[in-house]
Amino acid sequence: MSSLQFDAVREDKAGPKWAKRWARSWPSYEAWFIARGGDNGPTRAECEAALREHMPELVPVWRRLVMLAGNGDRAARFLSTWCPPSYLGGCSLAAASNGDTVRLVRNYDLSPDLNEGLLLRTEWTGEPVMGMVEFLWGLSDGVNARGLSVALAYGGHSVVKQGFGITTILRYLLETCGTVEEAISVLRRVPSHMGYNLVLADAGGATASVEVIAGGGIALMPKAIATNHQEVTPPERAEFTATYKRHAHLEMVLDTAPDPRRLRDQFQAEPLKQSNYAQGFGTLFTAEYDPARGAMELIWPGESWAQTLESFAEGTRVISYEAAAAGGSAYDSAQAAEAARAWVGFADLDGCAAWSTADWVAFGQSFATRY
Numbered sequence: 001m002s003s004l005q006f007d008a009v010r011e012d013k014a015g016p017k018w019a020k021r022w023a024r025s026w027p028s029y030e031a032w033f034i035a036r037g038g039d040n041g042p043t044r045a046e047c048e049a050a051l052r053e054h055m056p057e058l059v060p061v062w063r064r065l066v067m068l069a070g071n072g073d074r075a076a077r078f079l080s081t082w083c084p085p086s087y088l089g090g091c092s093l094a095a096a097s098n099g100d101t102v103r104l105v106r107n108y109d110l111s112p113d114l115n116e117g118l119l120l121r122t123e124w125t126g127e128p129v130m131g132m133v134e135f136l137w138g139l140s141d142g143v144n145a146r147g148l149s150v151a152l153a154y155g156g157h158s159v160v161k162q163g164f165g166i167t168t169i170l171r172y173l174l175e176t177c178g179t180v181e182e183a184i185s186v187l188r189r190v191p192s193h194m195g196y197n198l199v200l201a202d203a204g205g206a207t208a209s210v211e212v213i214a215g216g217g218i219a220l221m222p223k224a225i226a227t228n229h230q231e232v233t234p235p236e237r238a239e240f241t242a243t244y245k246r247h248a249h250l251e252m253v254l255d256t257a258p259d260p261r262r263l264r265d266q267f268q269a270e271p272l273k274q275s276n277y278a279q280g281f282g283t284l285f286t287a288e289y290d291p292a293r294g295a296m297e298l299i300w301p302g303e304s305w306a307q308t309l310e311s312f313a314e315g316t317r318v319i320s321y322e323a324a325a326a327g328g329s330a331y332d333s334a335q336a337a338e339a340a341r342a343w344v345g346f347a348d349l350d351g352c353a354a355w356s357t358a359d360w361v362a363f364g365q366s367f368a369t370r371y
Helices: 016-035 044-054 056-068 073-080 166-176 180-189 243-255 260-268 333-344 351-355 361-370
Strands: 002-010 092-097 102-110 118-122 129-134 138-144 148-154 196-202 207-212 218-221 281-290 295-300 303-308 315-321
Touching (some): 002 303, 016 056, 044 056, 044 073, 056 166, 092 148, 092 207, 092 243, 102 138, 102 196, 138 166, 138 295, 148 166, 148 180, 180 196, 180 218, 243 260, 260 281, 303 315
Parallel strands (some): 002 118
Antiparallel strands (some): 092 102, 102 281, 118 129, 148 196, 196 207, 281 295, 295 303
16 A cells, blocks of 8 residues: 655745755755756756746746755756656546536546645745646646646657756746636747646636647647647557547547536546556546636545635645556555656657656655665
């Protein structure tokens, strides 16, 4: 049996709560960063210049976080997420709107060892934002007070080019945009280092699915759904992740014109819900977003946790996951780490990608422990 602690934290201006989280998590991230040659990557000045060019509103936030982290060059480069290590995972996403109601729902599929379990509510740029944190300040999904919600899914291939980590881009969208249209405009100009799929929804009922292309550019999809493949590049491990099967199921769901309030039910059963925790591919949580209310709910079997931007309650939940994975093999964190390591491999790439073909945080932890 494995478990993951989920923490709900509010800190309107980054301060001691964030610094405490940094102190807890940075040793593992730093080991991973060093192991993958991060010290040979873009300089601190180059990282700041990239932020100023593409996401200037985040520069004061980044500078404050860097100061809270001790003002070291390595921390500054890591937090910029300019040309970062690869980040892989599963995920199923969908948004539905009927004119009166809109919902965005996602399943987050990964190993319990590889999620930060942090729901953070902030006002770092003056905009109330809450969402699930990645890389200590980026977001995998979230909602803001202006009525925009967004969630990401891995695009299915490990091509790496010059750009930002997608979780920082999601943070930027929610700090600066209020509608799907505004967010799409930002995505056209801010480059991502890898291919990802995003689903967006706003309080006005607009929804969209966007394929974010590695190195820059986007493609708009016909339906507000996404799993782990893109049209531009064939996916890796498509059979393992069942990405096409999940996508076809979501297409069928949206074709039936469902009540958006019932969309979440589809994510609680196969093929969307995953149970292969031993191989690093189990559903850690379902998140449902109501952008009109600035509300979200984290959902697990037999348990849920509702939050709103106006009435955000700090707290902790510990969620246990089944010990048996598909095929009957017992969950083991070392096995999950090796699965993560094997997912990408160690191919040499050009430019900033040469140092950023990394695997997951678990490999950094494993590396630090073994060597």
